[in-house]
Amino acid sequence: MRELRELAKKLLEEGTVSVVIGWEEGPRGVRPAFVTSPEDAEQLVFNSRSVHNLATYLNPRRPQVRRLGKPAVVVKACDAASVAALIRETQLKREDVVLIGVRCGGVVGRPDGPAELTPETVARRCMDCEKREPALCDHLVGEAQPAPPRGEGLGARLGALEAMPLSERWAFWAGELARCVRCHACREVCPLCFCERCVADKTVPQWIESSPHLRGNLAWQMTRALHQAGRCVGCGECERACPAGIPLALINRKLQQAVAERYNFKVSDDPGVPAPVGAFRLDDPQEFIR
Amino acid sequence: MNVYEPYLVTIDDIRDETPDTRTLKLRFKDDRVADSFAFRAGQFGEYSVFGAGECTFCIASSPTRTGYIECSFKAVGKVTNAIRDLNVGDTMGFRGPYGNHFPVDDWEGKRVVFIAGGIALPPVRCVIWNVLDLRSKFADVTIIYGARTVTDLVYKHELAEWGSRPDVTLVTTVDPGGQTPDWKGEIGFVPTIVEKVGPTSDDAVAVVCGPPIMIKYTLPVLDRLGFPPDRIYTTLENRMKCGIGKCGRCNIGPVYVCKDGPVFTAAELSTLPQEY
Amino acid sequence: MSGERFLSTERGERLVADLTLSGVRVYAPVEAQGRTEYGLIKDLREAALGGPLPGMSLKSLFFPPTEPLFRWRQSGSEVALEAVPTTFEPMVILGVRPCDAASLAVLDGVMGWDYKDELWFGRRQAATILTIACPGFDDACFCSAVGLGPDASKGSDLLLVPVEGGYHVEIVSDKGAALVKAHPACFSDPRGRESAEAFRQQARRRVGSNLEIDPHRVRAWLAGHFEDRFFDGLGLRCHGCGACASVCPTCHCFDIVDEPEGLLAGTRRRHWDTCQTGKFTVHASGHNPRADQNPRFRQRVMHKFWIYPAKFGDVLCTGCGRCTRACPAGQNLLEILGQLDRQPQQIPEGMTS
Numbered sequence: 052m053r054e055l056r057e058l059a060k061k062l063l064e065e066g067t068v069s070v071v072i073g074w075e076e077g078p079r080g081v082r083p084a085f086v087t088s089p090e091d092a093e094q095l096v097f098n099s100r101s102v103h104n105l106a107t108y109l110n111p112r113r114p115q116v117r118r119l120g121k122p123a124v125v126v127k128a129c130d131a132a133s134v135a136a137l138i139r140e141t142q143l144k145r146e147d148v149v150l151i152g153v154r155c156g157g158v159v160g161r162p163d164g165p166a167e168l169t170p171e172t173v174a175r176r177c178m179d180c181e182k183r184e185p186a187l188c189d190h191l192v193g194e195a196q197p198a199p200p201r202g203e204g205l206g207a208r209l210g211a212l213e214a215m216p217l218s219e220r221w222a223f224w225a226g227e228l229a230r231c232v233r234c235h236a237c238r239e240v241c242p243l244c245f246c247e248r249c250v251a252d253k254t255v256p257q258w259i260e261s262s263p264h265l266r267g268n269l270a271w272q273m274t275r276a277l278h279q280a281g282r283c284v285g286c287g288e289c290e291r292a293c294p295a296g297i298p299l300a301l302i303n304r305k306l307q308q309a310v311a312e313r314y315n316f317k318v319s320d321d322p323g324v325p326a327p328v329g330a331f332r333l334d335d336p337q338e339f340i341r
Numbered sequence: 342m343n344v345y346e347p348y349l350v351t352i353d354d355i356r357d358e359t360p361d362t363r364t365l366k367l368r369f370k371d372d373r374v375a376d377s378f379a380f381r382a383g384q385f386g387e388y389s390v391f392g393a394g395e396c397t398f399c400i401a402s403s404p405t406r407t408g409y410i411e412c413s414f415k416a417v418g419k420v421t422n423a424i425r426d427l428n429v430g431d432t433m434g435f436r437g438p439y440g441n442h443f444p445v446d447d448w449e450g451k452r453v454v455f456i457a458g459g460i461a462l463p464p465v466r467c468v469i470w471n472v473l474d475l476r477s478k479f480a481d482v483t484i485i486y487g488a489r490t491v492t493d494l495v496y497k498h499e500l501a502e503w504g505s506r507p508d509v510t511l512v513t514t515v516d517p518g519g520q521t522p523d524w525k526g527e528i529g530f531v532p533t534i535v536e537k538v539g540p541t542s543d544d545a546v547a548v549v550c551g552p553p554i555m556i557k558y559t560l561p562v563l564d565r566l567g568f569p570p571d572r573i574y575t576t577l578e579n580r581m582k583c584g585i586g587k588c589g590r591c592n593i594g595p596v597y598v599c600k601d602g603p604v605f606t607a608a609e610l611s612t613l614p615q616e617y
Numbered sequence: 618m619s620g621e622r623f624l625s626t627e628r629g630e631r632l633v634a635d636l637t638l639s640g641v642r643v644y645a646p647v648e649a650q651g652r653t654e655y656g657l658i659k660d661l662r663e664a665a666l667g668g669p670l671p672g673m674s675l676k677s678l679f680f681p682p683t684e685p686l687f688r689w690r691q692s693g694s695e696v697a698l699e700a701v702p703t704t705f706e707p708m709v710i711l712g713v714r715p716c717d718a719a720s721l722a723v724l725d726g727v728m729g730w731d732y733k734d735e736l737w738f739g740r741r742q743a744a745t746i747l748t749i750a751c752p753g754f755d756d757a758c759f760c761s762a763v764g765l766g767p768d769a770s771k772g773s774d775l776l777l778v779p780v781e782g783g784y785h786v787e788i789v790s791d792k793g794a795a796l797v798k799a800h801p802a803c804f805s806d807p808r809g810r811e812s813a814e815a816f817r818q819q820a821r822r823r824v825g826s827n828l829e830i831d832p833h834r835v836r837a838w839l840a841g842h843f844e845d846r847f848f849d850g851l852g853l854r855c856h857g858c859g860a861c862a863s864v865c866p867t868c869h870c871f872d873i874v875d876e877p878e879g880l881l882a883g884t885r886r887r888h889w890d891t892c893q894t895g896k897f898t899v900h901a902s903g904h905n906p907r908a909d910q911n912p913r914f915r916q917r918v919m920h921k922f923w924i925y926p927a928k929f930g931d932v933l934c935t936g937c938g939r940c941t942r943a944c945p946a947g948q949n950l951l952e953i954l955g956q957l958d959r960q961p962q963q964i965p966e967g968m969t970s
Binding site: 343344345346347349389391392393394395417418421428430431432434578579580582583585586587588589590592593594595600614615616617 | 695728869871890897898907923
């Protein structure tokens, strides 16, 4: 942490950046912090409760953050993949952000919950994570970390769902999505939902009904999932933000798997690796084109 | 009937004021409503196209003329474009009248100066006709109206009617470059023309409606002419939905435009946060 | 009408059974798949009383996330409207937390402001609220800071306080009295008054220690400091996600939409909306009076703690703490209110509200 704070202080003092976006200890747990003066760099922390994907603050739809000036952002390996996606999709220029990578051994599910990393508390997305540090960064801080505790991760849960007969699987998702109230928290926290005008907000024509009945909710969630396919890095923030507790990360992981199988694409924090959306190879599968 | 259910109205007449502005004349289908419907100048309504939604417009006709209401609008979004697809004889919905009103009764005996720009003439037109229909109650009536170009002037035939009345002073203007070769009115932005006309503020009230930039430059002119802020009236618009103070959308600080407005004096406006 | 009674746990089961048998819908906090929410029960044993605060507030039962306003049907150029019911089947909600019960009374203000919202009041009329006093849930509770408390009876018809063997019952309203009168076998002579009082005192101490502010002082400061730089940084970590508004018992902003069903018919509905989204205030011209998250977050605070009480007397918040628990970015309303309460007061002359 000392390393992180010294670095942040130096970046601010030298005027390399105008704000360092990291984490701080809030009154009820760890939360994002926006440090603009060198003295305040002391507030920055990185620990097992640094759950938030801070790359979302680079989403161009946040003018109040852009106004602060050139940022430095503290990123775990998963967060760096979001930054890479933003660069890949031309929403961010690499030179417009300073990335402070942190070595990470997993985070807990809730930034305001118990800090101890156990198979019960660890975030599901961390359970099968192999990357201990980001490759995409300008600086790398922190001590080497062990792998996160293993447990029943997203993959296992997906497997259980896929083993269900179709009618049971439908009943499961209908039950979950009936609780959606269309607050769109899933969209607002996502680094990659950056459309100036989301398709769900278009009224001429109204592609997606805005009412939170099951029909409207299915239309919204399926559209969002499809728009995330091949792009979502699996940070799980959508699920964490959902006030209705819908297991959204499962939907995104399923599509991630489908894309990986078909297009041999793995989520990468290298902006140079082309993503299936926006790139094609001559040998791409095309048996569905008749 | 629940408050969200509209009255049914028939489109009696459609008139295109300009290439993009249209006036509708609407008649209530239910005779009991038609006979009893009453409103005050400045109030607005929520107009429905069933299937597209509702839209907020002021009632552009005068309350002195009963049995029908009028609205004028520009097609800029989903509902206004849907209205343009309707014909005479089609059915719309109407909820209202909502909001406060111009205190026309308080203006008895006074001079009334109306200043409007472009598509903002409709909310002023209702009160112009209200005053003209009760002409003997008021002193001098001055109307200053301008638009970008001659084509953009709305209610052209009524402008001609007002201009031909000996008991009304009408001044029309277009922005420099907006005139046609046979244009006989003034050429200049509305605030400039107000200054040029220089209506007296003695025992006078001013009604000002227009785009924010026009209001911004007209208020200092009225100030120089001696109009105190509590004798300058304007209407505010904000994004609205329910029109009855419940959906939480239209407030500017402590004031709900749909309930505490849309008519405000310049004095009241100056106490509001600049969030509109 | 006031009065006290005792409701034993067994008699409570009988009450639920009797009500259900007579066709009354009974709701209570129910646990399912790791979540506690208000849900329909047929038997008291299905209820998770004394458990966690339900994740979503009670407002869904009175102001559903989506509800029809009317239906239309077109034939030629004519349209016929079909009204929706504004009277509802009776329901009893048991195990309501005081913060949720109070929110109903708070929202009566806006829902009855000149135009009576019959969908809201129809459901209010049909419902009897049996509140169970709360021991204090966690460190995000601040009901006592906004003039309520873990044993407040505002909005309740009966207030039940847990004592040995059941509940000490306080009759708060005529509707509560009517329920007691209609089920004489269930409610017996009052018992456990002292124990109930001890429970209430302890709960108040517990919650009181979370936050102490003067809502009037906060309101006065907000009224005079709309442009204050205090608000400049509040929108930074905020995602504008609206999770706070959806779990909040008093947030009531909504949108109205037409949903065609085929070419000739459809339903006009209203659904929850929030001032936290970018498009909430955007004009057709594209102009947006609240153009980024800073003024939008400010609106949330202003509406709840100045604008609503200025119009209706009650603060638009019952201190349930859900917003603070739900916020994915760690915004903390207790922290913000504490900071507002400590701001130096320099109220401009002439500012009365």
